[in-house]
Structure formats: C-alpha cells, structure tokens
Amino acid sequence: MLFNSYEFIVLFLPISLIIFFVLGRYYSNHYAIFWLVATSLFFYGWWNPNYLILICLSIIINYIIGLLITRYNGLGSNNKPLFFVVLGVSFNLLLLGYFKYSNFFLNTINYTVGFDWNLHNVLLPIGISFFTFQQIAYLVDTKTNKTSEHNFLHYSLFVVFFPQLIAGPIVHHRQMLPQFTNRETYSPTFQNISVGSTIFIIGLFKKVVIADNIAVYVNPVFDMAETGQAINFFQTWTATLGYSLQLYFDFSGYSDMAIGLARLFGVKLPINFYSPYKATSIIDFWQRWHMTLSRFLRDYVYIPLGGNRKGPRRRYINLMLTMVIGGLWHGAAWTFVAWGALHGVFIIINHLWTKIALFPTNINRWWSVLMARMITFLLVSIAWILFRAESFVGVAEIYKGMFNLPISLLDKFGDSLLILNDIGFSFIDSDVGLLNGINFLFLVVAVIALWILPNTQELMSNYDPAYDYQEKNKMFNQFTFIKKLLWYPNVAWSLYISILFICSFLSLTQVSEFLYFQF
Numbered sequence: 001m002l003f004n005s006y007e008f009i010v011l012f013l014p015i016s017l018i019i020f021f022v023l024g025r026y027y028s029n030h031y032a033i034f035w036l037v038a039t040s041l042f043f044y045g046w047w048n049p050n051y052l053i054l055i056c057l058s059i060i061i062n063y064i065i066g067l068l069i070t071r072y073n074g075l076g077s078n079n080k081p082l083f084f085v086v087l088g089v090s091f092n093l094l095l096l097g098y099f100k101y102s103n104f105f106l107n108t109i110n111y112t113v114g115f116d117w118n119l120h121n122v123l124l125p126i127g128i129s130f131f132t133f134q135q136i137a138y139l140v141d142t143k144t145n146k147t148s149e150h151n152f153l154h155y156s157l158f159v160v161f162f163p164q165l166i167a168g169p170i171v172h173h174r175q176m177l178p179q180f181t182n183r184e185t186y187s188p189t190f191q192n193i194s195v196g197s198t199i200f201i202i203g204l205f206k207k208v209v210i211a212d213n214i215a216v217y218v219n220p221v222f223d224m225a226e227t228g229q230a231i232n233f234f235q236t237w238t239a240t241l242g243y244s245l246q247l248y249f250d251f252s253g254y255s256d257m258a259i260g261l262a263r264l265f266g267v268k269l270p271i272n273f274y275s276p277y278k279a280t281s282i283i284d285f286w287q288r289w290h291m292t293l294s295r296f297l298r299d300y301v302y303i304p305l306g307g308n309r310k311g312p313r314r315r316y317i318n319l320m321l322t323m324v325i326g327g328l329w330h331g332a333a334w335t336f337v338a339w340g341a342l343h344g345v346f347i348i349i350n351h352l353w354t355k356i357a358l359f360p361t362n363i364n365r366w367w368s369v370l371m372a373r374m375i376t377f378l379l380v381s382i383a384w385i386l387f388r389a390e391s392f393v394g395v396a397e398i399y400k401g402m403f404n405l406p407i408s409l410l411d412k413f414g415d416s417l418l419i420l421n422d423i424g425f426s427f428i429d430s431d432v433g434l435l436n437g438i439n440f441l442f443l444v445v446a447v448i449a450l451w452i453l454p455n456t457q458e459l460m461s462n463y464d465p466a467y468d469y470q471e472k473n474k475m476f477n478q479f480t481f482i483k484k485l486l487w488y489p490n491v492a493w494s495l496y497i498s499i500l501f502i503c504s505f506l507s508l509t510q511v512s513e514f515l516y517f518q519f
Contacts, residue, residue, distance in 0.1 A: 001046035003200075003257045004208050004504075005511050012043065016162075017188075017264060024186025032186055033157055036265070040162040044127070051125045055160065058095060062088060062135040063155045069139065070148045081143050088139040092132040099124055104332035126517060127166040129329060131159055133296055138173050140300060147174040154180070163261035167254055167516040169272040169292040175467055176267065185266035194489045195463045196263030198497050202456050203256025205500040207514065208507040211249035215512075217439050218242040218388075225397035226390055234440050236401030241443040243388050244381040248277065248450075250515045251290070256456050259466055268467040275455045277380075277447065280363045280372035282346040285380055297326050316351070320344040330387070335395060339386035346379060373451055459487045 001008050016039045024032035045052045065088040072080040099122055106117050138158070141147045149155045157180065158173050159165075179185055221239035224231055231239075255272035262269045272291050279285035286294050302322040308315040320341065327340015363372045389395040457465050487493055 001043050002511060002513065003254070003261070004204060004508060004514075006508055009505070009508075012039070013261070013264075020265060021186065021188050029180070029183075029186060030153070033153055033180060036162075037153060037156045037160060040157070040160040040165060043162040044160065044165060047126050048123070054095075054125055054128075055131065058092070058131065058135065059156050059159050061091060062139065062159075063149075063152055065091075066139060066142050066149060066155070069142045070150070073143070073145060085139050085143045089136050092136050092139075096128055096132045098122070099128055101328075101332045108334075130168050130170060131165065133293075133329075134170050135159060137170070137296060137300060141173065147172070149173060149177065161262070161267075163258040163265075163267075164269055167251075167258075167514055168290075169255060169258065169270050170296050171269060171292070175270060179267045182266075187266075189266070190489070191463060192263055192266050195460060195465060196260045196265075198260070198487060198493075199263060199456060199460060199465060200257050200260030201497050201501045201504065202459075203253040203258075203260060204504040206249040206253030206256065208504050209500075211246050211253060211515075212507070212510070212512050214242050214246040214249070214443075218246055222388060222390075222394060222398070225394040225401070228393060228397060230404060231397065231401040232404045233402065236398055236404070238440045238443060240381050240385060240398070240402070241440070241447065244277075244377070244384050245443060245446055245450075247384065247387075247515055248273075252456075254514045254516065263465070268464070270467040271457055273455070274457065275450070277377050277450050278373060279376050279380075280369060281376055282343065282350045282379065285376055286343075286347070293326070293329075297322050301325055316348045319347055319351075323347065333390075335386050335389055335392065338392075338395075339383055342383050342386060346383070370451075377447065454485055459485065462486055462488065 001012060003009075016036070019035055020032050020039075023035050041052060041056075044055060065084050068084045069081045069088075072084070102122055109115060110117055138147065138149075142149075149158065154177055158171075158177050161171075161176065164171055218239050221231055221235050222243075224235075252273040259269050259271070270292055274288045274291065276285055276289035279288050302318055305318040305321060306314055307318060321344075323340045323344035324337055325340070327336045327338070327343070330336045330339070363369055385395055385398045389398060
C-alpha cells in the first residue's frame with residue numbers, strides 16, 4: 001500500500017488511528033500496540049501477502065538472537081554475545097544478499113566467465129534493505145548494552161511500524177520504543193494531529209504534485225540515452241537538474257509523510273533530510289541527505305573498519321569502502337557501485353582540500369556560500385546520473401549530451417560559436433526547442449528557491465517536529481529565514497495546507513511508487 005493512494009488516505013489511515021486511540025485510551029496499551037502491529041503487517045502484505053512470512057521470520061529470528069545476546073551480556077560473557085551478533089548479522093546479510101543481489105552476482109559471473117547460470121526471477125521484498133539494516137543496528141546496540149527488548153510484541157512494532165517500514169527512516173530501538181511506554185502517546189492531542197497532518201500533507205504535495213510532474217521531463221531523456229540516441233545540451237541538463245529535484249522531492253516527500261504519520265500516533269521519528277541542496281561541501285551533503293543511512297554507515301561500517309584511527313591512508317580506504325557499500329545498498333547494479341565510488345572520491349578530495357588549501361576555506365560570506373552551494377550541487381547532480389541510468393551506455397550518452405549543443409545555434413549566433421569546439425563542446429543536428437529552454441530555466445529557478453526557502457522541519461520548528469530536530473537545527477545553524485514563514489495552527493496556515501491537500505488529492509488519479517521503494 002502506498003501513502004499516496006486513495007485507499008491509504010481515505011480508509012487505512014483513519015481506521016488505524018481511531019481504533020489505536022480507542023484501544024489505548026479505554027482498554028490498554030498492549031491492545032493498542034497489538035492493533036498497530038497487525039495493521040502494519042496488513043499494510044506490508046497489501047503489496048504481496050507471500051512475503052509476510054519472510055518479514056515475520058526475520059522478526060522472530062532477530063528477536064531470539066537479541067534475547068540470547070542480552071542473556072549472555074548479563075552473565076558477563078564476552079565471546080558468546082559476540083558469536084550471536086555475528087550470527088545475527090550474517091543471517092540478515094544472507095537474507096538481503098539472496099533476495100537483492102543473487103541475480104546481480106550471477107549475471108556478473110556469467111558475463112565474466114561465460115557461464116549460463118540463472119535463478120528464477122527473485123522478486124525483491126519491499127523494504128528489505130531498511131528492515132534488515134534496522135535489525136542489524138539493534139543486534140549491535142544490544143551487544144554494547146545501548147538497548148534491549150524482552151517483549152516480542154514491542155520488538156515487532158519496532159520493526160514493522162508502518163510509517164517507517166517501507167523506506168525508512170532507519171530508526172534505532174532506543175529512539176522509538178520508549179515513546180510507546182508514555183501513556184500520553186495513546187491519547188490524541190490537537191498539537192500532534194495538526195502538526196502530523198500538516199507535515200504529511202507537505203510531503204504528499206512534494207511527491208504527487210512536484211516530483212511526479214518533474215518526472216515527465218526526466219524519463220524520456222534517460223530512455224533516449226539508453227537506446228544510444230544523441231541528446232543535446234538543453235535536454236541533458238534539463239534531465240540532470242530535473243532528476244536531482246525529482247529524487248529530492250520524492251524521497252524527502254516520503255520522509256515528511258513518514259514523520260507526519262508517526263506524529264499522528266504521538267511518535268517522533270528522526271529527521272532524514274535537512275536541506276541537502278543547501279550543502280556547501282560533499283561532506284556537508286552527506287550530513288543532510290538520507291541522514292539515518294549516513295549514520296548507519298558511519299556507526300556500523302566506517303568506524304568498525306577503523307574510521308580515522310589508523311592514519312590518513314587507512315582513513316581514505318575506509319571512506320571509499322563505506323561509500324561503495326552505500327552505493328551497493330541502493331541497488332544491485334554496477335552503476336550504483338560507481339555512484340558510491342564517485343562520492344567516495346568526492347569525500348576524500350573534500351578532506352584533502354581542507355588540509356592542503358593554500359587560502360582560507362571558511363565559507364561565511366554570502367558569495368562564498370553561493371559558490372560552495374553551486375559547486376556542491378553540480379557535483380551531486382552529475383553523480384546522480386550514475387544513480388538514475390539503467391546502464392553505462394545511458395550514463396555515457398548523458399555525459400556526452402552535456403557538451404552537445406544544437407547546431408541550430410550556429411544559424412542564430414554565427415560561426416563564432418565554433419570556438420567552443422576547442423573546449424570540448426560539439427554541435428549536433430538537434431533543435432533547442434522552446435519547451436526545453438523554458439523547462440531548463442524553470443528548473444534553475446526551482447533550485448535557487450530550494451537554496452532560499454526553509455525546509456519542512458524549519459517551518460514546523462515551534463512544535464518540535466521530529467525526534468532530533470533541535471540537535472540538527474543547531475548543527476547546521478541555518479535558521480535564518482523570515483520568522484513570518486513559521487507554521488502556526490491558525491486560519492491562514494489552515495487555508496494554505498488545505499489548498500496543498502486538495503491539489504495533492506486531485507493528483508492521486510495516477511499513483512506512482514516512491515523512487516526509494518526499489519531499494
């Protein structure tokens with residue numbers, strides 16, 4: 001079931017909310033949690049009921065292993081908890097590896113060696129990349145005595161809580177479950193309902209009105225590239241900028257909807273996006289984009305590899321390995337590996353630059369902030385091509401298209417433009433097209449607007465919108481927009497949000513999946 005569907009908004013959500021609060025307020029927390037687990041499993045099974053067995057098996061095995069780790073921690077044993085952590089992590093990785101990567105590795109072997117091995121098409125269970133990572137983090141945290149769970153129903157809720165089940169954010173047990181021990185969670189409040197519904201509607205608008213409409217201009221260009229067709233400068237850059245915006249509004253829209261839905265139930269989820277395109281470096285970008293995944297990769301991959309504790313050379317190797325793993329997590333294709341590796345190179349260069357720069361690198365003036373944002377956004381957008389393209393053929397055509405000017409420009413501006421040939425540009429028999437030019441300019445304006453306008457969490461900052469909002473706002477120190485833009489539960493904002501909801505609801509006739517569902 002999709003958040004952006006009639007059946008979810010009109011039926012599933014209101015029924016889930018009403019019965020949850022009735023059970024929690026008039027009966028017991030236990031019944032309310034049981035109901036929430038049951039509805040979350042129904043939500044998951046709507047996609048494919050057969051995979052309910054898989055997620056339930058995963059929950060049971062990880063829960064038992066977690067109990068064993070807790071038991072032997074209590075007995076003062078060192079080796080047995082470590083053994084069960086290794087066992088649990090191995091189980092989760094094997095599960096993820098079979099369903100997500102088996103065909104990828106077999107195809108790679110077949111191509112390299114010339115074999116013809118094959119498996120029946122393995123359907124990727126939705127959300128498996130997220131709930132396996134979430135449970136890996138739980139097992140490791142249990143080993144280090146950061147958390148533990150003895151109640152099977154509570155553990156099940158930690159894994160399957162439907163707002164974060166399909167595409168994150170990747171939540172720690174200690175972040176979410178203690179909130180369900182608070183009696184106030186089971187009583188609806190005006191603040192939770194108004195804040196939660198507002199954040200949900202903003203996310204819905206991002207997805208169905210902005211992201212899905214941008215896709216109309218992005219997909220045809222990438223489809224042309226996959227067939228080897230030549231595409232021109234304006235088509236390429238429209239698709240490149242367009243996909244950067246489409247992916248952002250699609251995934252940040254989902255994350256807003258997840259945070260809003262959880263808040264309706266009285267629960268705060270961690271922030272997953274914090275104006276990533278306002279980043280002034282690649283390091284800054286990864287502190288803002290898919291933040292819970294970045295945290296997971298840092299805490300459970302980069303630091304265990306040695307982090308920065310064993311000298312600069314080992315640090316850069318660890319950074320590269322971490323980013324390659326992050327790329328492979330996103331998809332079973334070499335283009336994703338290349339995307340992760342490219343970001344690894346960017347991050348290493350970023351670290352080196354801060355050490356060897358011959359002039360001050362403080363970015364504290366408006367022009368330096370603007371330049372840093374432009375360069376960072378350009379690098380991120382160029383890397384997104386590897387993320388979006390289906391093959392390296394498509395990647396190559398898109399990159400070539402960045403330097404393919406339409407030959408019609410020579411008719412308009414004369415042969416003086418031929419000097420561009422000396423710096424890598426070429427001219428192809430392709431018209432600029434008024435629509436391509438307008439779309440390109442529109443997307444440039446949209447990027448500038450993203451650099452200026454506040455994000456969802458900033459808009460809602462008076463009402464503590466997410467689990468770690470105050471920490472993140474202090475970290476980025478970008479609370480600089482006009483205070484009049486802040487959200488309040490008043491008539492004016494109710495009107496604005498109602499308009500967003502009506503526009504979004506009318507756009508649900510053509511429902512599309514979130515881009516991160518494929519991961």
